[in-house]
Amino acid sequence: MTAPLASIENVTVLYGGVLRAVDSVSFAIHPGETLGLVGESGSGKTTVSKLILGLLRPTEGRVLFDGRDVHALPAGERRWFRRQAQMIFQDPVSSLSPRLTIRTLLEEPLRIHGLPLKEHWPRMRELMDAIGIKEALLDKHPHQVSGGQARRVGIARALVLNPRLVVADEPTAGLDVSIQGDLLNLMHDLQGRFGLTYLLVSHNLSVVRTVTDEVAVMYLGRLVEHGPTRTVFARPAHPYTRALIAANPVIDPERLHPRATIAGEIPSPTALPPGCRFQTRCPKAQPRCREQDPALVPVAGPDRLGQSAACHFPNDAPERP
Numbered sequence: 001m002t003a004p005l006a007s008i009e010n011v012t013v014l015y016g017g018v019l020r021a022v023d024s025v026s027f028a029i030h031p032g033e034t035l036g037l038v039g040e041s042g043s044g045k046t047t048v049s050k051l052i053l054g055l056l057r058p059t060e061g062r063v064l065f066d067g068r069d070v071h072a073l074p075a076g077e078r079r080w081f082r083r084q085a086q087m088i089f090q091d092p093v094s095s096l097s098p099r100l101t102i103r104t105l106l107e108e109p110l111r112i113h114g115l116p117l118k119e120h121w122p123r124m125r126e127l128m129d130a131i132g133i134k135e136a137l138l139d140k141h142p143h144q145v146s147g148g149q150a151r152r153v154g155i156a157r158a159l160v161l162n163p164r165l166v167v168a169d170e171p172t173a174g175l176d177v178s179i180q181g182d183l184l185n186l187m188h189d190l191q192g193r194f195g196l197t198y199l200l201v202s203h204n205l206s207v208v209r210t211v212t213d214e215v216a217v218m219y220l221g222r223l224v225e226h227g228p229t230r231t232v233f234a235r236p237a238h239p240y241t242r243a244l245i246a247a248n249p250v251i252d253p254e255r256l257h258p259r260a261t262i263a264g265e266i267p268s269p270t271a272l273p274p275g276c277r278f279q280t281r282c283p284k285a286q287p288r289c290r291e292q293d294p295a296l297v298p299v300a301g302p303d304r305l306g307q308s309a310a311c312h313f314p315n316d317a318p319e320r321p
């Protein structure tokens, strides 16, 4: 097994000293792979994305990139790290300044990081060719182009500094299915071409199932299941993962809420239930679940290599198709 490119180790994030948004979470992303991060709204996915990018300092635990603690880097290496890890924003039109042209948006990161002026255009050109952005678009503003094109600009801006790690938070949300497919194919091509490693945050389990190597499932700040995507989808061990798969929000993640089919509401992270965090909604809850908080441990059995779950009574039956 190769060394991870990025990892978080026993990370806890307390907002305002009380809201436990992420609680003792550890995982690693290996070079060239895609890790999918799933879970309902409020489970801590965006907080984890910010942690991996070094944008948020954990209350406890460490964030590592290439084996180095990103919050203990000397100034020069911090700059290096900022180029290595980039974000593709969910909504490029509102996250990119509307006053800037697409040309400026693509060039700005190169300028900020002080790349020699004569390298700017060749690098922009290379990405525009790889991503399919026509030169005629360069003097337009992001809101003047189609949704699919705006996403491409967002991707190009994220890749222009030649990063190794790319975090994408719902990169295809709100797009037509055919354009979603185009973008995911494009991201896959770019991954091979530029040697990228992805953290993909998504509500859309069919997307995650298709394009990720590993999947991590979060619930109320905890990692409740983690493992190779094929294994987890074929034999989800945690009742929450099973419920998410059963809810299977296809097509438009904004309109289909998995909550609709998972009984009850997600509790507030400021009033966590005792024992297992999922016990208030779990169809399999037993008295023990209200007393003991289950640890994330490897799932026993053949064909479960690399799969772990945080449940006292993990499932061992295969998912029905």
Ligand SMILES: Nc1ncnc2c1ncn2[C@@H]1O[C@H](COP(=O)(O)OP(=O)(O)O)[C@@H](O)[C@H]1O
Binding pocket: 015, 016, 019, 020, 021, 039, 040, 041, 042, 043, 044, 045, 046, 047, 048, 269
């Ligand atoms: N800056 C913040 N200050 C206080 N609470 C926050 C902040 N950001 C997120 N939260 C809370 O932390 C929890 C996790 O949020 P988030 O990481 O955005 O989850 P997700 O992306 O899965 O929806 C939620 O309860 C959210 O309300």
Ligand code: SF4
Binding pocket: 238, 239, 240, 276, 277, 278, 279, 280, 282, 283, 284, 285, 286, 289, 294, 310, 311, 312, 313, 314
């Ligand atoms: S520990 Fe109990 S309540 Fe929690 S997920 Fe497992 S069966 Fe459900």
Ligand SMILES: [Mg+2]
Binding pocket: 045, 046, 047
């Ligand atoms: Mg989020």
